[in-house]
Amino acid sequence: MKEWKPFIESLFIAILGGVIFHYLTLPLPWMLGPLTSVMLWQGFTSRALIWPIALKNFGLIILGISFGLYFTLETLQVLGPYFIPYIVITILLILISIINSSFAARFMNIDQKTSVFGSIPGGLTEMVIVSESLKANAGHVMVFQTIRLIIVLFTVPFIILYMFSSEPSAGSMIIVDTGTEFFSWHILWFFFPILLAVKFKELLPAGIMIIPLIMTAMMNIGPMQIPSIPTAIFLGAQLCVGASLGKSISIKDVKYAGKFGIVYAGLALILIGVSFGFGYILYITTSMDLTTALLSTAPGGLVEMVLTASVVGADPAIVSSLQLTRIIFIILFVPAALKWYFNRKTHKKAA
Numbered sequence: 001m002k003e004w005k006p007f008i009e010s011l012f013i014a015i016l017g018g019v020i021f022h023y024l025t026l027p028l029p030w031m032l033g034p035l036t037s038v039m040l041w042q043g044f045t046s047r048a049l050i051w052p053i054a055l056k057n058f059g060l061i062i063l064g065i066s067f068g069l070y071f072t073l074e075t076l077q078v079l080g081p082y083f084i085p086y087i088v089i090t091i092l093l094i095l096i097s098i099i100n101s102s103f104a105a106r107f108m109n110i111d112q113k114t115s116v117f118g119s120i121p122g123g124l125t126e127m128v129i130v131s132e133s134l135k136a137n138a139g140h141v142m143v144f145q146t147i148r149l150i151i152v153l154f155t156v157p158f159i160i161l162y163m164f165s166s167e168p169s170a171g172s173m174i175i176v177d178t179g180t181e182f183f184s185w186h187i188l189w190f191f192f193p194i195l196l197a198v199k200f201k202e203l204l205p206a207g208i209m210i211i212p213l214i215m216t217a218m219m220n221i222g223p224m225q226i227p228s229i230p231t232a233i234f235l236g237a238q239l240c241v242g243a244s245l246g247k248s249i250s251i252k253d254v255k256y257a258g259k260f261g262i263v264y265a266g267l268a269l270i271l272i273g274v275s276f277g278f279g280y281i282l283y284i285t286t287s288m289d290l291t292t293a294l295l296s297t298a299p300g301g302l303v304e305m306v307l308t309a310s311v312v313g314a315d316p317a318i319v320s321s322l323q324l325t326r327i328i329f330i331i332l333f334v335p336a337a338l339k340w341y342f343n344r345k346t347h348k349k350a351a
Helices: 004-023 029-045 053-068 073-106 112-117 124-133 138-164 185-203 207-221 231-248 251-257 259-285 290-297 302-312 316-350
Strands: none
Touching: 004 029, 004 231, 029 138, 029 231, 029 251, 029 302, 053 185, 053 207, 053 231, 053 302, 053 316, 073 112, 073 259, 073 290, 073 316, 112 124, 112 138, 112 316, 124 138, 124 316, 138 251, 138 259, 138 290, 138 302, 185 207, 207 316, 251 259, 259 290, 290 302, 290 316, 302 316
16 A cells, blocks of 8 residues: 555656646647656655556557557658668767767766766667776766756757647647557457567567567558557556656756766757757758658657657658667667777777
């Protein structure tokens, strides 16, 4: 019973945040509203809130399935020409992030390793683990990555929605209508992506969402009749993920960063500006529309960028595909490359 009280409190605060953001017509109200309200309530009241990991996983699975429904055979045909330019842009964005954070480290009492791992756009957990192995300050890396996450989540959706959305409400989502009723025997198709997500979630970064996304996309492209996700379940999934993110962000950690926090918030804003510049280049050099290009190159996170795409009329399937490509690229190659670079640098100094 003791555990239920803080959970009910968390749920109430999360719903309240969603309602407030919805009535203020703020971007992604059922994601950013719960995130903001839970983060602030926890930070300023010092109350121990509870948000079960099962609810977060439920939300991510539902969002993964929802995003997978955007994929069609035409999407795969369109994606081909974008792949190589996008990989080049991803490499350039990472290099600029490394250069900026290394430059900042020179003028502050902080080592280069900590600065670089705290600024890379993506893979917070992976960056913390690798930074620990290289004897960087893992605590600072986590705080700087948290600051970067907050800046991106509250900047990119606002900019894109208020620049490109012609809708009166910035919170209205475009949910895929597959033409098949949810409450029918076709709902059994969802058993496969849910089962695979739970069983193999550790195989991929963010596997709990990416596996059902890929599985649903494959089924949607195939001959199966996949039902639409009801609006209430879709918004509930956003609330579950938003509340979980809000609980994971500590205001105390952000305060602890002090002057460093301002610098790394500035680095995050610079990276957003650079990514928008790359997005514009992608737009003028390919057939991709501007909003899809900007959301594809924005420095994460995948969930928020795809949700934003669904509001402004961009292509959520392309945004999710390219954002996923960058996540996998960063997770597979960047930690190993940085580890090699810093070890080589250390050996040179020792010599």
